[in-house]
Amino acid sequence: MATASTILPCAHEEKTIRDFPLPTRQAIVNCGYPEWYKKYRGITGKARVVPLTTEFLDYLKADGIILPPDTPVVSISDRDSGVFSVTNTEDSDGDDEDDDDDGENPAQNFPEVHGAIIAAIAELGGSVYPKLNWSAPKDAAFMLGNTLKCSSPSDVYLLLKSSNFITHDLEHAFDETVDTPDENGKLLKLSDVEYALVLRKWVDVITSVEFRCFVKQRKVVAITQRDLNHYDFLENGREEFLALIQEFFARHLEKTFPEADFVFDVYIPKTLLTESRVWLVDINPYSPKTDTLTFAWQEILNIDPSIPGFKPEFRIIKKNDPEAYGFSQPYSAHKLPREVVDAAAGGAESMLQFKNDWKHIVEGLGGTGINDSSDEDENDKDEEKKDDEVEKKDDGVEKKDDGKVTG
Numbered sequence: 001m002a003t004a005s006t007i008l009p010c011a012h013e014e015k016t017i018r019d020f021p022l023p024t025r026q027a028i029v030n031c032g033y034p035e036w037y038k039k040y041r042g043i044t045g046k047a048r049v050v051p052l053t054t055e056f057l058d059y060l061k062a063d064g065i066i067l068p069p070d071t072p073v074v075s076i077s078d079r080d081s082g083v084f085s086v087t088n089t090e091d092s093d094g095d096d097e098d099d100d101d102d103g104e105n106p107a108q109n110f111p112e113v114h115g116a117i118i119a120a121i122a123e124l125g126g127s128v129y130p131k132l133n134w135s136a137p138k139d140a141a142f143m144l145g146n147t148l149k150c151s152s153p154s155d156v157y158l159l160l161k162s163s164n165f166i167t168h169d170l171e172h173a174f175d176e177t178v179d180t181p182d183e184n185g186k187l188l189k190l191s192d193v194e195y196a197l198v199l200r201k202w203v204d205v206i207t208s209v210e211f212r213c214f215v216k217q218r219k220v221v222a223i224t225q226r227d228l229n230h231y232d233f234l235e236n237g238r239e240e241f242l243a244l245i246q247e248f249f250a251r252h253l254e255k256t257f258p259e260a261d262f263v264f265d266v267y268i269p270k271t272l273l274t275e276s277r278v279w280l281v282d283i284n285p286y287s288p289k290t291d292t293l294t295f296a297w298q299e300i301l302n303i304d305p306s307i308p309g310f311k312p313e314f315r316i317i318k319k320n321d322p323e324a325y326g327f328s329q330p331y332s333a334h335k336l337p338r339e340v341v342d343a344a345a346g347g348a349e350s351m352l353q354f355k356n357d358w359k360h361i362v363e364g365l366g367g368t369g370i371n372d373s374s375d376e377d378e379n380d381k382d383e384e385k386k387d388d389e390v391e392k393k394d395d396g397v398e399k400k401d402d403g404k405v406t407g
């Protein structure tokens with residue numbers, strides 16, 4: 001880890017975490033994906049934002065994990081055939097007819113959301129990375145074999161319903177904020193939040209070139225690796241990455257993001273086909289809740305970017321860096337979904353019951369009938385064209401307009 005030599009303490013008293021200027025609720029909303037995506041969709045990965053209905057939110061908040069029947073999702077980027085072909089699948093009972101008696105299909109309560117998810121997965125090539133307004137269900141990845149790669153609505157629901165991070169988005173997003181009553185004395189409440197499911201096209205991310213950047217007073221003040229392993233090439237590329245990030249910030253975020261203090265994540269892959277390109281991955285609140293990785297919040301709080309000649313510190317993990325082992329293992333406190341924790345608390349019998357229930361959930365359900373109702377506007381298509389030019393992988397994909405997925 002680099003030394004903190006470029007961190008310049010303020011002339012005044014050293015600030016501690018107790019001096020943290022808590023964000024406003026509006027700042028939290030501004031850092032939500034559905035909000036910033038409206039402005040920055042041209043500089044982030046391809047995604048779909050699915051507005052969530054009350055019925056779907058109720059499903060997420062309800063105890064227990066009941067999944068809808070498996071729904072076939074046919075990728076539109078099936079490169080073998082180049083066409084979007086759809087096949088009907090049989091019901092679990094094999095009778096090839098709709099089952100009216102399936103009272104257990106939770107998707108019946110939120111058909112628009114379910115249909116939009118099916119359509120989005122298909123449009124995004126068959127696999128997606130899900131998140132809610134602020135968080136991805138990373139703590140639940142083990143439910144899918146240690147990945148967040150989803151290829152069906154059930155994969156998405158399983159992750160969302162197993163994740164404490166998602167519960168946090170739904171119930172605690174405005175914790176640790178300061179009140180911001182508007183001119184009429186009204187205060188933003190969680191019930192005012194327009195919750196959305198973000199489905200990003202799945203990318204095999206090269207985690208060594210992901211960086212978290214801290215912005216204070218509209219200046220990048222600190223940058224850290226996100227993947228806390230040592231990579232030789234980062235040491236040599238430090239100046240180039242710093243320049244790319246500074247240029248990206250100046251061009252896209254400095255004057256347009258509504259908050260003066262925030263944290264943004266970027267991904268800077270270099271491929272044989274393209275020059276290094278900076279992609280916006282996420283925007284996070286300037287809040288103690290945002291993980292500072294190789295920094296401590298107290299260090300960031302004490303940086304004074306107004307000092308002439310100020311240069312942000314770019315921290316990367318050095319070879320055999322003993323300090324690097326001190327960084328906490330992310331999500332270690334959140335490895336198990338609520339149902340598993342609850343079942344474990346009830347002892348062996350309870351775990352056995354959980355296992356049986358789980359088997360029932362996974363195996364016992366059949367097909368569903370949902371129509372693909374994709375209605376992109378022209379802007380969407382333009383942006384995607386741009387995305388596709390960069391994402392050479394999507395070349396040669398043919399779309400079918402009226403793809404129906406039926407069960």
Ligand SMILES: Nc1ncnc2c1ncn2[C@@H]1O[C@H](COP(=O)(O)OP(=O)(O)OP(=O)(O)O)[C@@H](O)[C@H]1O
Nearest residue numbers: 129134135136200201202203204205210265281282
């Ligand atoms: N489209 C994608 N496909 C595959 N992996 C992705 C994709 N987008 C992001 N990731 C991986 O997931 C990680 C976390 O993504 P993201 O920052 O959006 O989640 P988050 O919940 O907001 O994380 P944090 O709480 O650390 O801010 C990224 O660092 C990246 O490695």
